[in-house]
Ligand SMILES: NC(=O)c1ccc[n+]([C@@H]2O[C@H](COP(=O)([O-])OP(=O)(O)OC[C@H]3O[C@@H](n4cnc5c(N)ncnc54)[C@H](O)[C@@H]3O)[C@@H](O)[C@H]2O)c1
């Protein structure tokens with residue numbers, strides 16, 4: 209199985225995608241590492257903690273385990289402070305390292321904790337949800353939410369290594385797995401028609417978690433993420449294409465107070481709306497748009513979004529990080545496998561795309 213590399217101006221690190229990759233955690237420590245602190249959640253630790261402990265043991269390392277409450281509403285500054293305080297109580301210093309062991313919420317929080325603890329200590333990311341494996345844990349974006357919006361406080365902090373073990377996702381609830389698949393579909397739409405087609409043609413085998421297929425999708429999405437981040441760490445250009453579906457997706461998450469949708473589900477709605485917008489702005493043919501929307505729908509069961517007020521969502525777009533000097537930038541597909549960033553899209557068209565997109569849906573299968 210492949211090892212990819214993220215190369216940024218300050219740091220190059222490996223991203224290993226392999227069943228059993230968790231076993232390599234001790235080898236990923238810096239030679240002179242001091243104490244190690246695993247940041248995780250209790251539910252995940254009950255499921256997979258023994259594997260991480262065994263891997264540390266086998267490599268002659270030990271770590272303290274710190275529990276974070278999990279959930280998007282807790283991805284805030286205060287729990288980060290609590291974790292930092294516990295680290296100090298347990299004797300952490302500038303030689304300490306953090307291991308993020310969990311879904312994207314944990315890897316964002318663990319990464320941010322490492323970024324700011326004593327002005328920065330290393331972090332090893334061991335993501336355990338599909339979404340964190342293909343997206344959150346790779347690329348060095350870390351942070352927490354404000355009441356005003358998601359991820360508004362944060363830091364770029366590239367990890368020492370990312371260990372992606374597809375075995376770990378076998379215990380994911382189906383809804384979480386599906387939510388991660390939407391990010392895989394996103395990668396396919398913006399950059400790799402092959403990955404997209406795999407998702408489009410094999411939904412049943414994918415949902416049955418057929419190992420070879422899951423491995424191929426994870427590796428494909430991780431390769432794309434590594435390439436894009438290596439070309440543009442700070443999101444000045446290319447990296448923005450990873451935000452396909454996220455402009456409206458983040459507004460939907462905030463509007464529903466992070467309760468109704470999983471991140472990937474909100475992104476799925478955002479992708480459907482953005483695909484409509486691409487047609488409305490003459491960037492994408494209706495036929496290709498149909499294929500994209502149908503594929504997203506194929507993975508079905510999205511909580512409905514047709515009751516959301518487009519004007520309230522529009523108002524939220526302006527507080528999004530991707531809004532630059534008042535102009536909303538949209539990532540729009542121009543064909544399956546290729547997308548562009550379009551600045552200054554007319555509000556009228558965004559509204560129209562949201563009305564069409566969020567009402568679209570058979571997702572959920574109820575034909576609402
Ligand atoms: N930093 C980035 O670049 C980036 C990119 C995408 C998303 N994100 C962030 O990621 C977060 C969402 O991450 P998520 O979707 O992984 O959610 P999550 O971290 O909440 O995990 C989902 C749920 O699955 C449980 N879980 C985790 N691993 C499991 C496993 N192997 N088996 C069974 N249950 C398991 C978790 O405890 C949790 O209840 C959002 O906050 C989003 O902003 C960050």
Ligand SMILES: [Zn+2]
Nearest residue numbers: 343391471475
């Ligand atoms: Zn995302």
